[in-house]
Amino acid sequence: MSVTHPAGFRAAGITAGLKASGKPDLALVVNDGPQHTAAAVFTSNRVEAAPVTWSRQVLADARVDAVILNSGGANACTGHQGFQDTHRTAEKVAELLGLSAGDIAVCSTGLIGELLPMDLLLAGCESAAAALSASGGADAATAIMTTDTVSKQALYEADGWSVGGMAKGAGMLAPGLATMLVVLTTDAVADSEDLAAALRAATSRTFDRVDSDGCMSTNDTVIALASGASGIPVPGHGLERALTEVCADLALQLVRDAEGAAHDIRIDIVSAATEAEALEVGRAIARSNLFKCAIFGRDPNWGRILAAVGTTSAAFDPTALDVAINGVTVCRASGVGDDRNLVDLSARDVHIVVHLNAGEAAATIWTNDLTHDYVHENSAYST
Amino acid sequence: MSVTHPAGFRAAGITAGLKASGKPDLALVVNDGPQHTAAAVFTSNRVEAAPVTWSRQVLADARVDAVILNSGGANACTGHQGFQDTHRTAEKVAELLGLSAGDIAVCSTGLIGELLPMDLLLAGCESAAAALSASGGADAATAIMTTDTVSKQALYEADGWSVGGMAKGAGMLAPGLATMLVVLTTDAVADSEDLAAALRAATSRTFDRVDSDGCMSTNDTVIALASGASGIPVPGHGLERALTEVCADLALQLVRDAEGAAHDIRIDIVSAATEAEALEVGRAIARSNLFKCAIFGRDPNWGRILAAVGTTSAAFDPTALDVAINGVTVCRASGVGDDRNLVDLSARDVHIVVHLNAGEAAATIWTNDLTHDYVHENSAYST
Numbered sequence: 001m002s003v004t005h006p007a008g009f010r011a012a013g014i015t016a017g018l019k020a021s022g023k024p025d026l027a028l029v030v031n032d033g034p035q036h037t038a039a040a041v042f043t044s045n046r047v048e049a050a051p052v053t054w055s056r057q058v059l060a061d062a063r064v065d066a067v068i069l070n071s072g073g074a075n076a077c078t079g080h081q082g083f084q085d086t087h088r089t090a091e092k093v094a095e096l097l098g099l100s101a102g103d104i105a106v107c108s109t110g111l112i113g114e115l116l117p118m119d120l121l122l123a124g125c126e127s128a129a130a131a132l133s134a135s136g137g138a139d140a141a142t143a144i145m146t147t148d149t150v151s152k153q154a155l156y157e158a159d160g161w162s163v164g165g166m167a168k169g170a171g172m173l174a175p176g177l178a179t180m181l182v183v184l185t186t187d188a189v190a191d192s193e194d195l196a197a198a199l200r201a202a203t204s205r206t207f208d209r210v211d212s213d214g215c216m217s218t219n220d221t222v223i224a225l226a227s228g229a230s231g232i233p234v235p236g237h238g239l240e241r242a243l244t245e246v247c248a249d250l251a252l253q254l255v256r257d258a259e260g261a262a263h264d265i266r267i268d269i270v271s272a273a274t275e276a277e278a279l280e281v282g283r284a285i286a287r288s289n290l291f292k293c294a295i296f297g298r299d300p301n302w303g304r305i306l307a308a309v310g311t312t313s314a315a316f317d318p319t320a321l322d323v324a325i326n327g328v329t330v331c332r333a334s335g336v337g338d339d340r341n342l343v344d345l346s347a348r349d350v351h352i353v354v355h356l357n358a359g360e361a362a363a364t365i366w367t368n369d370l371t372h373d374y375v376h377e378n379s380a381y382s383t
Numbered sequence: 384m385s386v387t388h389p390a391g392f393r394a395a396g397i398t399a400g401l402k403a404s405g406k407p408d409l410a411l412v413v414n415d416g417p418q419h420t421a422a423a424v425f426t427s428n429r430v431e432a433a434p435v436t437w438s439r440q441v442l443a444d445a446r447v448d449a450v451i452l453n454s455g456g457a458n459a460c461t462g463h464q465g466f467q468d469t470h471r472t473a474e475k476v477a478e479l480l481g482l483s484a485g486d487i488a489v490c491s492t493g494l495i496g497e498l499l500p501m502d503l504l505l506a507g508c509e510s511a512a513a514a515l516s517a518s519g520g521a522d523a524a525t526a527i528m529t530t531d532t533v534s535k536q537a538l539y540e541a542d543g544w545s546v547g548g549m550a551k552g553a554g555m556l557a558p559g560l561a562t563m564l565v566v567l568t569t570d571a572v573a574d575s576e577d578l579a580a581a582l583r584a585a586t587s588r589t590f591d592r593v594d595s596d597g598c599m600s601t602n603d604t605v606i607a608l609a610s611g612a613s614g615i616p617v618p619g620h621g622l623e624r625a626l627t628e629v630c631a632d633l634a635l636q637l638v639r640d641a642e643g644a645a646h647d648i649r650i651d652i653v654s655a656a657t658e659a660e661a662l663e664v665g666r667a668i669a670r671s672n673l674f675k676c677a678i679f680g681r682d683p684n685w686g687r688i689l690a691a692v693g694t695t696s697a698a699f700d701p702t703a704l705d706v707a708i709n710g711v712t713v714c715r716a717s718g719v720g721d722d723r724n725l726v727d728l729s730a731r732d733v734h735i736v737v738h739l740n741a742g743e744a745a746a747t748i749w750t751n752d753l754t755h756d757y758v759h760e761n762s763a764y765s766t
Contacts, residue, residue: 046693047704048701076689077685078718079702079719082718111686214671215690287670289597289672289753290596290598290761297761297763302460303495307428307601310431310601319462334462335460336462372755
C-alpha cells in the first residue's frame with residue numbers, strides 16, 4: 001500500500017524541525033535498482049520553485065536514484081540562494097548514500113518566499129538516510145503532508161510486479177489548490193520512453209482533471225521511479241493502465257481531502273464535439289465561485305452552471321443544454337426541467353452531468369465546493 | 384446626480400411585487416427626445432437571458448425610446464416563454480407611452496431559471512408609467528437593486544449638457560459577480576456612431592476592468608441614451624471623456640459594494656510589454672482564490688501573486704518580478720524584498736503594483752477579496 005511495496009525501494013519519513021508544529025517534515029525514497037529509470041511531470045507555472053528547476057535537470061537523463069521531499073517550506077521565489085540550497089540538499093543526500101547529486105530529485109512544499117533552515121534540513125537528511133527501510137513508505141507519506149488531514153497512498157498489484165504511490169496536497173499539475181507532490185514506484189522492468197509515455201498518459205487523465213480551486217502551484221511534481229527488481233518487463237499499455245489506476249486513486253484522495261471542502265463534485269461533460277471542448281466546459285464550471293458556493297449551500301442552482309458553460313467557446317446550441325444534478329434533470333433544453341426540490345445535496349458526493357448535445361466526446365473534471373472553511377484556512381495559513 | 388439630470392428624460396421606480404421582500408423592483412427610464420439615439424454593450428455570455436436577446440434587436444437601429452428594468456427575476460434560461468414575456472413587457476410599455484415596442488429595451492436581474500410573474504409585472508408597468516417624472520432618477524436606481532446594499536448613481540456636468548448614470552450589481556460585462564445593469568443618459572446631441580464608439584471606449588476601460596469574482600452573468604447590459612435636449616453637439620472625444628468618467632464612478636461604486644467583500648483591491652500591472660498582457664496578468668491575480676483569501680486575512684502573501692502571474696503567457700523574466708503591496712516592495716527580483724510585516728492591510732483599500740519589467744505598457748484591474756460573507760451570500764441566495 002506504499003512506495004516501498006514494489007521491490008527495490010526503501011523509504012523514510014522523519015522530523016527535521018522545519019515545521020513549527022513539530023510534525024514529520026522530511027521524506028526520502030531510494031531506488032536500489034537494479035534499474036533506475038525515472039520520468040516526471042512538473043508544474044506548468046512559469047514561476048517555478050528552485051527544487052522544480054533542479055529536478056527538471058536531474059530528470060534530463062531519465063535516471064533518478066533517490067527523491068528527497070520536505071514539507072515546511074516551498075523554497076519558491078527564493079532566488080539564487082534557494083537554488084543553491086536545493087543543490088546542497090541533493091549533494092548531502094548523494095554523499096550519505098554514495099550516489100551522484102545529479103541523480104537526486106528534490107521536492108519542497110510549504111510557504112512561498114522563505115528560505116529553508118538549511119542546518120535543520122541537512123541534519124534531517126542524515127536522520128532520514130539512517131531511517132531508510134523497506135517498510136518506510138507510510139512514514140514517507142506522512143512526512144510530506146502540509147494542510148492534508150490524512151496521508152495518501154495507493155497500490156496496484158499485478159502478477160509478480162506492482163506500482164505503489166504516495167501523494168500530498170489537494171491540488172493538481174495545472175492548476176492546483178496547494179502544491180501537489182506525488183512519488184510513484186514500480187518494480188516492473190520499463191525503459192525510459194515507455195515509463196515517460198505511461199506517466200504522461202496517466203497524469204493527463206487523473207491529476208490534470210482535478211480542478212479544486214483553479215490555482216496553480218509553483219512546486220507541483222509527479223515522479224515515477226522504476227527499479228526493475230521484479231525482473232518482469234511490462235508492455236507499455238500494462239504500465240500505463242497500472243499508473244493510471246494508482247494516479248486516479250491518489251487524485252480522488254486529494255479531492256476528498258481538499259482544504260475546507262464539504263462536497264466532492266464530479267462533473268461529467270457528455271455529448272461534446274471534442275474531448276478538449278468537454279474539458280474546457282468542465283473546467284469553466286469547476287472554476288465558477290458562484291456554482292461552488294451554491295453546492296456548499298446545497299442549492300441545485302443550475303442557472304450558475306449554464307452561465308459558466310456560456311463563457312466557453314465549445315460547440316453547443318445555447319438553447320439545447322441539459323443538466324442533471326445527482327440524477328435529477330433540473331434543466332432541459334436550457335430551460336426549467338424536473339423539480340429542483342427533488343435534488344438531495346446532503347451527501348458529500350455530488351454528480352453533475354452536462355449534455356452539450358453537440359457530439360460524441362466526453363470528459364470528467366473533479367472539483368470541490370467553496371466553503372467557509374476554505375476561506376478560513378486560506379486566509380489564516382501564513383499568519 | 385441621476386439619469387433624469389440631463390434634459391429630456393423622465394424615470395420612475397416602483398414596487399410591482401416581484402420581490403418577496405416587498406422592496407421596489409421595477410424601473411422605467413424614458414427618453415423624450417428630441418433625439419432618441421442609443422448604444423449598448425451586452426454580456427458576452429453565450430447563454431444570454433431573453434431580455435438581452437430582445438434588447439440586442441431593439442438596439443439594431445440605434446434608437447431606444449424607453450428602458451424598462453426589473454429586479455426580482457433574471458428571465459434567463461426560460462426558453463420561448465421567457466422571450467415572449469419580454470416581448471409582452473415591451474409591448475405593454477409601448478402601449479402605455481404611445482411608442483413602438485421595437486424601441487423599448489428590456490433588462491432583468493435576479494434568479495436564473497424562473498419565469499417572471501407576468502400579471503404582477505404588467506400591472507407594475509402601468510404604475511411605473513403613471514409615476515414617471517423628471518425627478519424620478521433616484522427611485523429608478525433603487526428599484527433595480529438586488530443584493531446591492533446602496534443604490535449607485537453618477538453625474539458628469541459640462542457647460543450646458545451632462546451625463547447621468549445608474550447601475551446595479553457588483554459585476555461587470557465580462558466577467559461579472561452578479562448581473563450588472565447600467566443606464567446612462569445624456570442631453571448632448573450625438574449621432575449613433577459617436578455614441579456607440581464613446582460607449583465602447585468608456586466600458587472597455589471601466590466596467591471591463593472590474594473582475595470581482597470571475598463569473599460572467601447572462602444578463603449584463605449597459606445602455607446609453609442621448610436626447611439631444613441641450614441642443615449642444617459634443618465632439619466624440621468630449622462625449623467619450625464624459626461617459627468614461629461616469630462609468631468609472633459607477634464601476635468603483637460596484638466594487639465598493641461587491642457581495643460580502645471586506646477589501647477593495649486595485650491591481651496595477653506596470654512595465655508590461657503590451658496593455659493586453661498587463662490585463663491578462665491583472666485578471667490572473669484577480670481570479671486567484673488563494674490571493675483573495677490572503678487579502679481577506681490581511682496577509683501580504685506575495686507568493687500567491689507570483690504564482691498567479693506565472694500562469695500567464697505575458698512577456699516577463701520569472702526571476703525579475705517586483706511586487707509592492709500598499710507601498711511596501713515585499714518582493715524584489717522574484718525573491719524576498721522589504722519586510723512583509725511593514726504592510727498594513729487593515730484598511731478597506733488595497734493597492735497592489737506588479738512590475739513585469741518587460742516594457743512600457745500598463746493596466747489596472749479592480750477586484751475584491753474572498754470572504755466568509757461572500758460564501759454565505761452566494762450559498763444562501765436562492766434558498
